[in-house]
Amino acid sequence: MIQKYRLILLLLVLAVFGLLIGGISTAQEEKVLVVGYVESVDSMDPARAYSFTPFTIFRAAYQTLVWFPPDGLTPLQPDLATSWETSEDGMTYTFHLRDDVVFSNGDSLTADDVVFSFTRFKNVHGNGSFLADSIGSVEAVDDYTVQINMSAPDPALLNKLVFGGMSVVNADIIRAAGGTDAADAETTDAAEQFFYSGSAGSGPYILEHYEKDVEMVLVRNENYWGEAPYFDRVIFTNIPEASARKLALESGDIDIATGITPDQIAPIEDTPGLSVFQAASLDMHYLAMNRNPDKGGPLSDPLVEQAVRYALDYEGLRLLNSPSAITPPSMIPVGFFAAFTPDQGIKRDLDRARELLTEAGYPDGFEVDMVYWSTTNQGVNFDTNAQKIQADLAEVGITLNLEPSSFDGWIERYRAGDFAITMAIWGPDWVDPSNYLSFVPAVGDSVTVANRVSWTEANADPEILELRDAAAVEPNSDLRAEDYAGIQTYWQEKGPWAPFLQPAQQIAYRDDILGPVMHPFWGLVDVRLLSRAE
Amino acid sequence: MSIHLYLARRAVLTIPLIIGITLVAFLIANALPADPVSVFLPQSAQNKPEIVEAFRREWGLDKPLPEQYLTWLGNLLRGNMGISIKTRRPIAEDMRQFLPATIELATASIVFGLIIGIGSGVASAVWRGSFVDYVARTVALIGVSFPVFVLALLGLLIFHVQLGWVAGHGRLDVTLDNPPTVTGMLTVDSMLAGEWDTFANAVSHLILPSLVLGSYTTGLIARITRSSLLEELGADYIRTARAKGLNERVVILRHGMSNALIPVVTIIGLSYGSLLAGAVLTESIFAWPGIGRYAFLASTSQDFPAIMGVSMVIALIYVGVNFVVDILYFFIDPRIRAT
Numbered sequence: 001m002i003q004k005y006r007l008i009l010l011l012l013v014l015a016v017f018g019l020l021i022g023g024i025s026t027a028q029e030e031k032v033l034v035v036g037y038v039e040s041v042d043s044m045d046p047a048r049a050y051s052f053t054p055f056t057i058f059r060a061a062y063q064t065l066v067w068f069p070p071d072g073l074t075p076l077q078p079d080l081a082t083s084w085e086t087s088e089d090g091m092t093y094t095f096h097l098r099d100d101v102v103f104s105n106g107d108s109l110t111a112d113d114v115v116f117s118f119t120r121f122k123n124v125h126g127n128g129s130f131l132a133d134s135i136g137s138v139e140a141v142d143d144y145t146v147q148i149n150m151s152a153p154d155p156a157l158l159n160k161l162v163f164g165g166m167s168v169v170n171a172d173i174i175r176a177a178g179g180t181d182a183a184d185a186e187t188t189d190a191a192e193q194f195f196y197s198g199s200a201g202s203g204p205y206i207l208e209h210y211e212k213d214v215e216m217v218l219v220r221n222e223n224y225w226g227e228a229p230y231f232d233r234v235i236f237t238n239i240p241e242a243s244a245r246k247l248a249l250e251s252g253d254i255d256i257a258t259g260i261t262p263d264q265i266a267p268i269e270d271t272p273g274l275s276v277f278q279a280a281s282l283d284m285h286y287l288a289m290n291r292n293p294d295k296g297g298p299l300s301d302p303l304v305e306q307a308v309r310y311a312l313d314y315e316g317l318r319l320l321n322s323p324s325a326i327t328p329p330s331m332i333p334v335g336f337f338a339a340f341t342p343d344q345g346i347k348r349d350l351d352r353a354r355e356l357l358t359e360a361g362y363p364d365g366f367e368v369d370m371v372y373w374s375t376t377n378q379g380v381n382f383d384t385n386a387q388k389i390q391a392d393l394a395e396v397g398i399t400l401n402l403e404p405s406s407f408d409g410w411i412e413r414y415r416a417g418d419f420a421i422t423m424a425i426w427g428p429d430w431v432d433p434s435n436y437l438s439f440v441p442a443v444g445d446s447v448t449v450a451n452r453v454s455w456t457e458a459n460a461d462p463e464i465l466e467l468r469d470a471a472a473v474e475p476n477s478d479l480r481a482e483d484y485a486g487i488q489t490y491w492q493e494k495g496p497w498a499p500f501l502q503p504a505q506q507i508a509y510r511d512d513i514l515g516p517v518m519h520p521f522w523g524l525v526d527v528r529l530l531s532r533a534e
Numbered sequence: 535m536s537i538h539l540y541l542a543r544r545a546v547l548t549i550p551l552i553i554g555i556t557l558v559a560f561l562i563a564n565a566l567p568a569d570p571v572s573v574f575l576p577q578s579a580q581n582k583p584e585i586v587e588a589f590r591r592e593w594g595l596d597k598p599l600p601e602q603y604l605t606w607l608g609n610l611l612r613g614n615m616g617i618s619i620k621t622r623r624p625i626a627e628d629m630r631q632f633l634p635a636t637i638e639l640a641t642a643s644i645v646f647g648l649i650i651g652i653g654s655g656v657a658s659a660v661w662r663g664s665f666v667d668y669v670a671r672t673v674a675l676i677g678v679s680f681p682v683f684v685l686a687l688l689g690l691l692i693f694h695v696q697l698g699w700v701a702g703h704g705r706l707d708v709t710l711d712n713p714p715t716v717t718g719m720l721t722v723d724s725m726l727a728g729e730w731d732t733f734a735n736a737v738s739h740l741i742l743p744s745l746v747l748g749s750y751t752t753g754l755i756a757r758i759t760r761s762s763l764l765e766e767l768g769a770d771y772i773r774t775a776r777a778k779g780l781n782e783r784v785v786i787l788r789h790g791m792s793n794a795l796i797p798v799v800t801i802i803g804l805s806y807g808s809l810l811a812g813a814v815l816t817e818s819i820f821a822w823p824g825i826g827r828y829a830f831l832a833s834t835s836q837d838f839p840a841i842m843g844v845s846m847v848i849a850l851i852y853v854g855v856n857f858v859v860d861i862l863y864f865f866i867d868p869r870i871r872a873t
Contacts, residue, residue: 034708043622192622212621212631213823215708235708239821243687244703251695253702406831 031532033231033513035525036245036254038376039213039238040407044195046117046167048126052522053216053236055164060218060234060527061104062167062201065095065114065146066158070529071516073431076158080109080168080202081146090153097144103170104199104206104221111140116171116181118148123185128165131429153473159430162521170200204229204528213238218527230531242376249274249508255532256517256525257508261379262322268508277517278324278506282333284426285380285501287389288414292454296420298366300454302494307356308421309498310349311396312389317500320388321380324504330488331426331499332436337477338484339433346492353396365397371413372423374404380503386423389500417452427522433471433484439497440468440487453496464490537864544860548853555853556610559845560603563838606842615846616839618832625843628828633847634718635705636817636824640809642740643748644802651752652798655759659767660786670756677753686746686819693742701738703821710735743820747813751805758801763794796867803859807852 037056043049046058067079081095101109115138122132134154139147150157160166171181179191194200199207204226205218218234237254239245245257246264250271260268260276268274289305290296298304314327326334329345357363372386383404390400400421405413413419426449428435441460442448450456457465467490471483491497507518507525515530590596597605609616615625654670661667694702701707705720713723713732721740724733745752766772767790775785813826825844832840864870 032709036703211712211823212623213827214704214821237704237708237821238823239703240827241819241821244690244819244821247687247690247695248703251698251702253708408837 030232031230033234033256033527033530033532034254035234035236035256035258035527036239036248037236037258037525038240039236041212042127043192044207044210045124045126045192046165046169046195047121047124047129047189048192049164050127055522056236056525056527057199057207057216057218058164058167058201059203059524060205061199061203061207061221062164062169063101063203064163064166064168065097065161067162068519068521070526071519073520076162080114084158090155091150093148093150093157094141095146095148097146098225099144101202101225102223103173103202104223105170105173106223107170107172109168109170109202110143111146112143113171114138114146114168115140116174117168118166119181120169120174120179120185120189121165123181123183124189125186126165128163128429131160131163131165134160156430156432156434159432163429167201170202173200205234208233229528231527234527242379246508249510252510255510255513258523258525259376259379260506260508261376261381262504262506264508265322265506273511274508275511276506276508278322278504279518279520280324280326280335281503281505281523282335282428282431282520283377283380283503283505284328284331284333284428284499285385285503286331286424286426287421287498287500288419288424288449288453289421289496289498290417290419290453291459291496292417295417295454297368298360298362299368299421301360302496303356303360304362305496305498306493307353307360307396308393308398309346309492310353310356311393311398312498312500313348313392314345314500315348316392317385317388320384321501322504322506326502328499328502330491331439331495331497332433332484332488333428333502336428336431336433338481340485340488344488350395357396357398362397365399367399367401368420369401369403370421370423371403371405371410371419373407373410373425375407377425379506380425380501382423385501389423414452417454431521436487437468437472439491439495440464443468450496455496461490461494464494540864540870541861544857548857551853552850555849556607556846557603559842559849560606562845563841564599564602610846615843618837618840618843621840625840628840629825629843629847630718632823632825632828635720635822636810636813636826638705638719638721638740639744639747639813639816639822639824640806642744643751643809644806646745647748647751647755647805648802651755652759655756655798656763656786656791658756658760659763662764671760674753674756674760677749678757679753680749682746682749682815683819685749686743686816689742689746690819700741701735705736705739705822706732707735707739743816743822746820747809747816751801751809754801754805755798759794759798762797763790766790766794792866796863799859799862799866803856806855807848810851811848 037053039053040051041049041053042051044054044057046062049055049058063080065079065081066076069075069077080097080101082098084093084095086093097109097111097114103109118132118135118138122129122135134150134152134157136149136151139149141147148157174191174194177191177194178189179194180189182188196210202225204221204224206221207216208219209215209217215238216236220229220232239248242259242261242264245254245259246268248254249257249268265276265278268276287308289299289308291300293300299308318325318327327342327345328334329340329342332339334342357365370386373382375382386402386404390402393400410422414422414424438448439450440448441450441456441464444457464487467483467486471480471487474480474483505518505523507523509517512533513530514533517525517530519526595602606616613626615629617623618625618628621628654673658667658670690702693699706712710732713720713727713729716723716726720736721733724730724736767786772785772790775789811826811829813822813824814830816822817824817827825848828840829844829848831837832844
């Protein structure tokens with residue numbers, strides 16, 4: 001009896017092992033690229049999405065009128081548009097489109113699709129729709145000419161047209177899926193679900209499959225009008241833990257690992273067959289302090305805010321992250337037009353910080369909660385930074401109670417202005433200092449990041465408002481640079497922000513992957529440019 | 535007592551338990567400081583009172599709490615758990631995607647836990663004080679005391695990256711397609727579809743996370759089995775059995791084990807529930823899209839309908855598993871039959 005059981009057990013074990021070994025060998029004719037990443041999807045609809053993951057997909061599956069050079073930011077290159085001109089008053093932009101572009105289903109891409117996409121983007125009022133604020137209306141002059149009528153002059157318009165929300169979608173397909181570009185699209189557009197199951201663009205890939213929290217699969221668009229990309233299939237596989245992503249890269253399960261942490265760089269570079277690409281990031285990590293006394297408490301006092309700026313150990317924070325990171329002297333990233341250079345930044349001065357606290361009436365410091373997004377974003381560990389800031393501020397008597405939160409929990413409170421101090425990140429929406437006018441009080445009833453810290457026209461100095469108004473419209477470059485210099489000096493002395501880090505961003509990849517693995521704009525993986533050594 | 539009466543009594547007792555669970559799940563989710571309006575509605579809509587009012591009416595938020603609770607309960611009875619904010623899908627659909635992954639993982643863990651835990655526990659007890667006992671006890675101690683994330687990363691490094699014995703992250707290799715969904719458990723679905731390559735791959739992906747997740751349970755079962763069996767083996771009836779000249783195997787397995795198993799079964803029932811709910815770390819490291827991680831993301835993003843839904847589902851499974859354990863008692867513990 002026992003013998004019989006043993007025999008059955010042995011057979012079972014053999015069967016399982018046989019299956020395991022049999023399962024490993026599957027012939028692979030297809031050229032496949034596998035990217036390990038951390039999923040962050042707010043929507044897969046270009047008109048609604050405003051996060052990293054969907055933008056990567058949009059760049060592969062859609063096109064915009066203009067786009068960056070493959071590995072830089074300037075000058076912008078033609079993409080769907082072959083050329084463009086601006087009227088003298090800056091109120092009209094005319095774009096001439098390529099006439100040979102087809103969507104993935106074979107339909108021609110015409111001016112009507114551009115009009116539909118831009119108008120829908122504007123009217124759905126998604127998170128990114130502020131980018132269309134300066135656009136009054138969009139009209140088709142003929143099949144391949146689009147005219148954008150501005151509601152106000154906007155020298156940064158071209159830089160805004162590269163944004164994922166400006167991806168041109170196939171109007172017929174999206175209309176059939178319940179989409180609309182009508183004025184009430186915010187409540188009547190029903191096409192969002194379509195974008196979770198596929199794509200309707202003219203890019204070299206189509207979204208074949210999206211499984212929440214698991215993977216996104218792109219396959220080659222057989223109707224692509226341009227030069228075909230190298231890979232037949234690109235799989236983005238969600239691996240939330242950085243250490244697990246590194247192991248997946250080492251084992252060959254993935255070709256590219258995004259969001260590598262600085263402490264992983266050396267071990268990865270020491271591993272044969274693996275490399276790390278590092279480049280300065282345009283991301284700005286900063287502290288935001290609430291000007292509303294009910295929320296900010298002591299931090300609503302500009303003197304205390306200034307004390308916080310002097311208390312931070314900038315060099316320590318920089319080295320904690322990466323030797324290639326930069327300490328930003330102001331909210332405008334180093335390298336942007338008119339941005340301060342690193343030597344113009346604030347240096348740590350604990351005595352000065354204590355003096356300021358005493359002057360503000362807090363000689364013994366105070367206690368305050370800091371809510372923040374607990375994550376690792378583009379290799380930057382927010383928890384470590386928060387702990388370092390906590391230790392720095394403790395040296396001048398400020399007790400910071402850390403309140404780690406999920407993205408949704410944090411952004412909810414940040415947008416609502418429900419915090420005393422928070423640690424935040426700003427990735428530029430377009431590459432021009434005008435983007436950073438979001439950090440000065442908003443004009444009239446409009447809303448900027450400054451509203452979140454209750455810094456408004458009602459409580460702001462006239463000085464900063466004058467600088468803001470001048471910088472926004474100044475056509476002369478030298479004078480414009482002077483205005484932005486004034487704004488940056490003001491922030492350093494009296495602003496509610498404490499910028500502390502412009503990190504290096506790094507991405508790890510297997511050596512046989514060729515091409516630029518990461519674009520400086522948002523650290524995007526532009527899969528259309530990559531190939532594999534054969 | 536007959537089995538029918540016993541079952542009926544147990545089943546009736548679960549009803550107030552389930553009602554209590556719905557109440558607790560509802561109250562906990564509603565105790566969150568967030569206003570669902572500010573979570574659900576886009577910025578631009580929050581400034582428009584007519585949209586906010588319509589939203590409150592639609593979700594019953596303009597009603598007093600007891601009425602909201604009854605509405606939610608009514609929807610629940612009709613199988614409608616509401617819409618998740620985080621995933622923008624019906625929670626029932628989320629559960630259909632994420633729950634089977636965790637059930638598969640937890641079941642594999644408990645199976646490994648039973649085989650390894652009871653096996654090593656019995657070996658330790660029978661060969662008490664021997665080398666086998668020391669090894670088994672050390673392994674059990676590691677299982678109980680080692681942090682899951684350390685075991686997970688070490689396991690991945692050694693058995694996946696270096697030795698290549700098992701597959702890495704996720705439930706299937708990225709190049710493989712999911713089998714047609716029947717149960718949502720990939721091992722079962724691939725078997726049903728006769729896709730044996732996929733089955734082997736799914737098993738290979740399952741081994742490491744389930745061993746890691748089950749490490750604590752395995753250690754616990756091993757230790758309880760050992761001490762419980764040791765106690766029984768010292769009892770008079772065992773000496774009597776041996777004195778009768780019974781085969782040692784029969785003495786240990788039939789006489790000793792049948793009594794020693796009672797506390798083990800209790801542990802299994804409780805452990806299975808905690809495996810289902812407590813798989814957050816394992817699921818994160820192995821990129822396993824399961825309910826533990828879903829519950830974690832829901833609770834940290836103030837996704838209150840999802841919190842209520844996932845709490846309900848986990849609690850119901852707990853109740854279900856413990857119901858099964860009660861039935862098992864009936865068979866292994868003659869005292870219950872006698873009362």
